[in-house]
Amino acid sequence: MELSSAAERQNFTARPRYDATAGVLIGSECADCGARSWPGRGICNRCGSPRLEQVALAPAGSLQTYTTVHVARPGLAAPYLLGQVRLDDGVRVHAHLRGLAADAHVPLRVRLAFAADLETVPPFHFEPE
């Protein structure tokens, strides 16, 4: 398959990032090497294949590290927590965190949760299981 076929794929900004009804993030999986990514990619970052399919990712994982953001981007109230979660299927996600104890230590089991109003920023976060 030619790499040019990737240009015919759905634009990056048009690809779904999550399915709140199913309670999962939507990523990509390479048909050639099996690499998964979130957000979904147009070209595999491991092998360069354009043969990627949308897949539902694991809804839980392990928080690997996190930090408190004191200088927020526009539209968000500081402070808030950001962290790296390794989902149970191996995909790493950089996301907002809620509900962590002040003395939380990593690794920590977390699960995906969605805002009641998906227009909220952010529309999803991770919280302790």
Ligand SMILES: [Zn+2]
């Ligand atoms: Zn690949």
